[in-house]
Amino acid sequence: MARKSVLILGAGAVGSMVGNKLAREFRREIAKGEIEITVLDRSEVAVNQAGFTFVPFGYFADDDLVRPRRSYLSPRLRTFLGREFEIKDIDLGNRVVKVSGGRSFSYDYLVIATGASFDLKQVPGLERDFNSFYTSLEDAKALGRKIRSMEGGRIVVFVPKMPIACPGAPSKFTVMLDNFLRAFKDRDRFEITFLWPSPNIGPPAYNENITRNLKERGIDDVRGFKYREVDPERKVVVGEDGEYPYDLLITVPPHVGALRGLSVADEDGWVPNDKFTLQYRGPAGSYDEVYVAGDAGSKEILKMGVTAHFQAFVVGENLARDLMGIEERVYYRGHMGCPYVEESPTPASHGRATLAVWKYGVPLSPFKAARLGWKLYRMYYLVYWDTTMRGLM
Template identity: 30%
Template sequence: MKKIVILGAGTAGTIMANRLRKTYKKQIRQGDMGVTVVDQNDNHIYQPGLLFVPFGMYQPKDIVRSRKHYLPDDVDYVQSEIQRVEASEDKVYLGDGQTLDYDVLIVATGAQLVPEETEGLLGEGWRDKVFDFYTMEGATALSEKMANFKEGKLVVNFVDLPIKCPVAPLEFIFLADSFFRRRGVREKIELTLVTSLDHCFTRPVAAKEFGSVLDDKGIHLVTDFATGSVDGAAGKLTSWDEREIEFDLLISIPLHGGASFVAASPGLGDELNFVKTHKATLQAECKENIFALGDATNVPTSKAGSVAHFQSESLIDNIVRFIDGKPLEESFDGHTNCFIETGFDKAMLIDFNYEVEPLPGTFPLAGIGPMQLLKETRLNHWGKLMFKWIYWNMLLRGRDLPMVSSQMSMKGKRQPVTSDDTAKAA
């Protein structure tokens, strides 16, 4: 019997479990193949929803469901911590003493926060003046703080990339502007986005558009700020070059790393514990029968739910090819698709991949849309809210999204006119 083990029952792992079950339904029923999923608890959190908890738009109960509910009945679920992977033995060692043999291993254990890596971040002021919203505990605690914050300096800072959902810091500060304006206290609150990047986003066309939104909302932007330490008691954020930014409320997006077991697994991960993965085949570098997807990998694309979905379409084909003894295909192109909340019931949408940056245009149909790329619209906002239903009912179930391919399409996209183009035309 062929044994496939999936580590992680979050977005990526659940999608793969459902895709594998559909692909190998007959073999699983006949006992010729077994699929086992491992995770340490039964709480599946809709992570994009954490953004809305601090603003009272969602409650914790709105975004948590049972992991088991979204796994097929004929897929085994093991609830345990993971100790390590021994690739040379084709074994996974679990925290409860069990070992799992595998013919194919899929690592989908996501990313975790490592706030302890930043001096002072967890010190005095943590969950009083210093908060995160990437965890349920942080987002819930911040909700009460935001409701009572009426004046002062609010700073949003992500320490460094990579982070889950790289646009979330932008979304938070846009929503904060809307939240405080609706409460009539915005003129008493100074909003500042502090980033280690040279602009507010990694890709220039999108960075220009997001920068314009920041300017329109009167939000300050501090760039090239390499966070060295946090002093919650004094309300100071200090960079490695000794610049200081004062705050009354700091929203921190801490450093991220891969799952801790990766460090104990010889050859599996990089220095941040992300699985070293071929960016197009999604095969791990350490051994040919190990694959990875989602936030757990070190591939150079966004750590977002859409990426896990697009990767799964490529990976299921390569798993089949590997089991059948055929060469793998370099089919994943880095496709990423994200809504960006901008406040006042509007949002933007970006669609890009490894080679093509986010561009203006229409999505998914050329000239028709109905979504607009890199443009604030109410329809994009409703698309963001609708995504929660799509997530629970389609994406996790491993179903393809209508009119949205795993391969990014250039249809509907257009290159923006630059000042150089204008000069040449003249």
């Protein structure tokens, strides 16, 4: 067998699942030097960002959400982790990737799984009053301290624009915020406003549940909100149709693709891919040997861990077939999913949640949250490192 190489850019959710799956399936060929699988990431430490939503309310500690990447990446992979491996250039024509430390990596097959990043500058004034649970574990913890220090006032949860990772997370956070204030503060002394850029949150069945939930909680639920700026001096969010004053502003910042500025990406940094095969179809041309998966991909494909999970298995399987010379493909059929939280537990009540899943052409059915759903949701983040990230399930 001629030597073949796979290069995976990013060792987050998708990169780890694809790499670990291939390392397991091709362990003999790797041992014989016939196949080489390389993973690059600009950091040595992984953080499960999906857990950030819970952090301000004390549900997860650092140890639950942070792991050294080497603890879950197979030793059969060639791993290059750290600042000197920040991707600086991807030349699809010549099959070469250059990194900040000066090294170049060539490949036969490439996986782009570099996820999303943030651009606060898109909202004038935002940088001068920025609190968020989206951007880092530290930011989520700092936000929790601010919420706990308040005894009353106006809290605005502000989502300026789409796409964002996990579009269900901001409303889920708002539900948990309301629960937290009811359990540990005097809720009557707070007003909560939710500013959302589009008419619906998720597909109709999801939107129906969350709209009712926010209404029953007395949350001011503003849809189709079009922002102009944040004015930190006057403490208002200015929109095209009015102003929303706040004492604490919580923002989900505009997202961009992590590879913004590179020739493979569109103007917002997303790396366009075919919605079924996930192969690269972007500004640099069409390349069948290049797969793009997870948050990094086309802006039209929803960005969620669940999506990343399904896509990773499709890409992993098609790469396995590429390496074995099998032409038949498997396709990503658009599986997407969003956890829904009806309520988080308080000393006086149980949590209730569920995972809503849908796919291309098959709408989400009406659903209900359950107590078990909340427990499974919490437990999942604990087993995540040894199951999902190892590419086992």
